[in-house]
Amino acid sequence: MSQNKGGRSRSEGAREAILAATRQLLVERGYDRLTIEGVAALAGVGKQTIYRWWGSKSALVAEYVTHDDTLVADAGVPDTGDLQADLESWLEDAIARSNSQPTAGLLRGLVAAAAEDSSVAENLFASLSGRAEQALIARVRQAKPVSAETARITVAAITGAIIYALLTNRPLPEGSAAVLAGLIDGGLSRE
Amino acid sequence: MSQNKGGRSRSEGAREAILAATRQLLVERGYDRLTIEGVAALAGVGKQTIYRWWGSKSALVAEYVTHDDTLVADAGVPDTGDLQADLESWLEDAIARSNSQPTAGLLRGLVAAAAEDSSVAENLFASLSGRAEQALIARVRQAKPVSAETARITVAAITGAIIYALLTNRPLPEGSAAVLAGLIDGGLSRE
Amino acid sequence: MSQNKGGRSRSEGAREAILAATRQLLVERGYDRLTIEGVAALAGVGKQTIYRWWGSKSALVAEYVTHDDTLVADAGVPDTGDLQADLESWLEDAIARSNSQPTAGLLRGLVAAAAEDSSVAENLFASLSGRAEQALIARVRQAKPVSAETARITVAAITGAIIYALLTNRPLPEGSAAVLAGLIDGGLSRE
Amino acid sequence: MSQNKGGRSRSEGAREAILAATRQLLVERGYDRLTIEGVAALAGVGKQTIYRWWGSKSALVAEYVTHDDTLVADAGVPDTGDLQADLESWLEDAIARSNSQPTAGLLRGLVAAAAEDSSVAENLFASLSGRAEQALIARVRQAKPVSAETARITVAAITGAIIYALLTNRPLPEGSAAVLAGLIDGGLSRE
DNA sequence: CCATAACCGAGACGGTACGTCTTGTCTTGCC
DNA sequence: GGCAAGACAAGACGTACCGTCTCGGTTATGG
Numbered sequence: 051m052s053q054n055k056g057g058r059s060r061s062e063g064a065r066e067a068i069l070a071a072t073r074q075l076l077v078e079r080g081y082d083r084l085t086i087e088g089v090a091a092l093a094g095v096g097k098q099t100i101y102r103w104w105g106s107k108s109a110l111v112a113e114y115v116t117h118d119d120t121l122v123a124d125a126g127v128p129d130t131g132d133l134q135a136d137l138e139s140w141l142e143d144a145i146a147r148s149n150s151q152p153t154a155g156l157l158r159g160l161v162a163a164a165a166e167d168s169s170v171a172e173n174l175f176a177s178l179s180g181r182a183e184q185a186l187i188a189r190v191r192q193a194k195p196v197s198a199e200t201a202r203i204t205v206a207a208i209t210g211a212i213i214y215a216l217l218t219n220r221p222l223p224e225g226s227a228a229v230l231a232g233l234i235d236g237g238l239s240r241e
Numbered sequence: 242m243s244q245n246k247g248g249r250s251r252s253e254g255a256r257e258a259i260l261a262a263t264r265q266l267l268v269e270r271g272y273d274r275l276t277i278e279g280v281a282a283l284a285g286v287g288k289q290t291i292y293r294w295w296g297s298k299s300a301l302v303a304e305y306v307t308h309d310d311t312l313v314a315d316a317g318v319p320d321t322g323d324l325q326a327d328l329e330s331w332l333e334d335a336i337a338r339s340n341s342q343p344t345a346g347l348l349r350g351l352v353a354a355a356a357e358d359s360s361v362a363e364n365l366f367a368s369l370s371g372r373a374e375q376a377l378i379a380r381v382r383q384a385k386p387v388s389a390e391t392a393r394i395t396v397a398a399i400t401g402a403i404i405y406a407l408l409t410n411r412p413l414p415e416g417s418a419a420v421l422a423g424l425i426d427g428g429l430s431r432e
Numbered sequence: 433m434s435q436n437k438g439g440r441s442r443s444e445g446a447r448e449a450i451l452a453a454t455r456q457l458l459v460e461r462g463y464d465r466l467t468i469e470g471v472a473a474l475a476g477v478g479k480q481t482i483y484r485w486w487g488s489k490s491a492l493v494a495e496y497v498t499h500d501d502t503l504v505a506d507a508g509v510p511d512t513g514d515l516q517a518d519l520e521s522w523l524e525d526a527i528a529r530s531n532s533q534p535t536a537g538l539l540r541g542l543v544a545a546a547a548e549d550s551s552v553a554e555n556l557f558a559s560l561s562g563r564a565e566q567a568l569i570a571r572v573r574q575a576k577p578v579s580a581e582t583a584r585i586t587v588a589a590i591t592g593a594i595i596y597a598l599l600t601n602r603p604l605p606e607g608s609a610a611v612l613a614g615l616i617d618g619g620l621s622r623e
Numbered sequence: 624m625s626q627n628k629g630g631r632s633r634s635e636g637a638r639e640a641i642l643a644a645t646r647q648l649l650v651e652r653g654y655d656r657l658t659i660e661g662v663a664a665l666a667g668v669g670k671q672t673i674y675r676w677w678g679s680k681s682a683l684v685a686e687y688v689t690h691d692d693t694l695v696a697d698a699g700v701p702d703t704g705d706l707q708a709d710l711e712s713w714l715e716d717a718i719a720r721s722n723s724q725p726t727a728g729l730l731r732g733l734v735a736a737a738a739e740d741s742s743v744a745e746n747l748f749a750s751l752s753g754r755a756e757q758a759l760i761a762r763v764r765q766a767k768p769v770s771a772e773t774a775r776i777t778v779a780a781i782t783g784a785i786i787y788a789l790l791t792n793r794p795l796p797e798g799s800a801a802v803l804a805g806l807i808d809g810g811l812s813r814e
Numbered sequence: 815c816c817a818t819a820a821c822c823g824a825g826a827c828g829g830t831a832c833g834t835c836t837t838g839t840c841t842t843g844c845c
Numbered sequence: 846g847g848c849a850a851g852a853c854a855a856g857a858c859g860t861a862c863c864g865t866c867t868c869g870g871t872t873a874t875g876g
Contacts, residue, residue, distance in 0.1 A: 056873060098821095102822095161352070172410075207424060219363075255852090437869085439867080446826090660837085
């Protein structure tokens with residue numbers, strides 16, 4: 051039932067080998083020095099198999115992004131009743147993850163890919179911050195009487211701080227989670 | 242004294258034509274579809290003239306970034322005594338600039354370049370937010386009794402919000418400047 | 433059995449187009465102004481297709497030489513019993529061929545190629561005079577009691593006279609075939 | 624008096640350094656891998672100095688040829704009264720010279736240059752065999768009642784045999800001088 | 815149970831761009 | 846004005862990948 055008429059089924063092994071090779075080369079070489087030929091060779095696969103199912107480098111990266119669960123290990127924001135503490139612990143985790151190699155290099159490659167190709171951007175942010183973003187926004191609005199838009203901008207500032215640190219190669223220091231959490235808690239209280 | 246020993250002097254006209262062509266192609270095609278051959282052809286210049294002085298695509302973009310004054314038209318933060326109002330008007334301007342075409346496309350290309358190459362990142366953020374960043378940090382610390390590090394993180398959150406909006410193709414809405422300015426004013430008052 | 437393992441077979445059409453383009457450009461521009469890019473463009477072929485199979489300009493010319501049958505239209509020396517007459521008619525033909533355009537220009541190009549690259553020399557002389565040389569030597573030794581070496585030198589003198597005329601741009605005049613044939617017949621009778 | 628108006632005279636040192644460098648590179652790399660830049664660098668000279676006086680690679684080689692006396696060390700054919708013996712000793716010398724390194728490589732380069740460029744051919748053969756050719760022709764006609772044309776063709780055969788050996792990388796063996804001399808003596812006696 | 819059809823690895827194809835090398839011209843400053 | 850130095854526009858070099866197109870071979874139905 052997986053295909054219309056006769057014919058061999060798509061190879062799941064090839065698909066996984068390709069996505070794994072994509073990840074490895076993205077880490078090792080970055081987005082624009084990532085080549086389809088390199089992926090094919092590393093995955094032990096013909097180029098045509100890649101072009102058959104993905105069609106372009108960006109489509110490949112776009113799918114890789116939604117497929118790798120380790121990028122957003124824990125999307126859920128804890129709820130102990132203390133917004134400040136919950137935000138802080140979630141941020142602590144997110145910042146630590148974005149600072150550790152090889153994740154940092156991988157993320158930089160993905161940001162490059164997102165900047166070059168809007169479909170990658172779509173998937174990256176849906177997957178990376180998207181789920182967390184919704185949770186964060188809901189959590190914030192639960193505690194503070196603010197509009198959805200205001201909450202969204204606020205959350206963008208937090209996510210943006212992490213990306214900005216990544217791009218400028220200046221990792222966020224120890225107490226950053228507290229500062230950023232305080233930004234929300236204090237900043238929004240006035241509205 | 243224009244050069245050490247014998248030999249023709251470097252052509253200033255060629256240098257300017259190359260940087261102008263770099264800008265144009267960055268806007269039109271983005272960073273990874275920007276080619277040295279394309280720049281050379283558009284600038285009416287031999288490829289060797291580019292490689293003699295820059296050596297790589299990223300070096301070319303890195304210099305373009307520091308050379309283009311229109312990227313950071315007004316780096317100075319106004320000082321009327323009212324921090325909230327000053328931040329808001331400065332942000333209004335910065336957000337408007339990052340939203341207008343073709344600047345938005347150009348910035349996306351530059352973010353891609355920065356993500357791929359750390360020397361571009363260095364120059365881009367030194368030039369783009371660097372000067373403003375220092376001014377903002379100083380301004381904030383003048384009004385609030387916070388550490389330099391805290392101020393830096395806070396400013397990163399604001400800058401990051403703009404970049405995040407750019408990357409996700411979701412322009413910041415009207416009232417964003419006020420929200421972001423309020424973030425600082427309210428968020429830091431608790432420290 | 434057209435190839436070892438998987439993969440598309442070599443294109444015979446491309447191979448022929450490349451050799452034809454080589455010939456045309458050799459005639460039009462000579463050996464050192466013959467470019468691989470020019471051959472590729474004229475043949476409607478990617479450069480890599482040339483480099484895949486030949487690897488250098490000289491290898492290309494070397495194969496062209498063994499491939500073009502018109503260079504040595506008739507390698508056979510007639511045998512009417514009269515050595516002098518047979519040599520003369522064979523020489524008449526060879527000289528006429530080397531004097532006619534565009535063959536003369538082509539031969540000059542090939543001599544240049546042979547002088548630059550010993551593998552071209554190998555193939556050129558194997559193909560051009562090689563077969564004829566063996567026939568001539570055999571024919572001479574059949575009529576005259578001389579050593580193989582002596583016969584070889586004598587034949588080299590005849591071939592050399594034609595090449596020398598070509599190089600110096602001084603075509604051999606009418607009666608040359610008779611003079612050269614007489615050289616053998618008379619010159620060797622003394623041994 | 625060496626120039627029209629004011630200004631520095633042409634540097635004889637530069638001229639000689641250039642021709643010496645031309646010779647060296649011709650031996651080391653052959654004609655088509657000889658570059659003007661290489662000559663300029665080796666001679667310690669600006670490129671313009673070469674272009675000012677010669678204008679092209681072939682002109683440079685063409686002048687080098689007429690300038691190097693070692694190419695035709697002894698142009699005179701001895702005259703002891705015995706034509707066969709005189710020819711033989713002259714040929715012995717010529718063959719030995721064409722077989723010895725680095726002269727052989729140099730000659731191959733020059734033949735390549737001659738095949739590519741008719742002005743080089745002109746000078747090469749005027750210089751190389753020209754003087755000797757006239758002497759040989761005169762000497763032969765003094766002994767044999769043949770036309771100038773016949774003598775010229777005969778001499779071409781001898782010169783050609785040496786060039787042919789050079790091009791095919793098959794050095795003429797020991798007794799070759801005698802065979803070639805005999806060719807003339809015997810071959811022409813019938814006329 | 816075997817023909818048909820879509821998959822697979824491999825790799826040649828026509829192309830584009832790479833970064834380097836050389837050409838012939840043109841400054842530049844010293845002699 | 847000659848000269849060494851060297852920047853310039855142009856364009857070929859040989860290599861790396863692009864995305865497409867065969868090749869032979871391998872699963873999978875479905876007639």
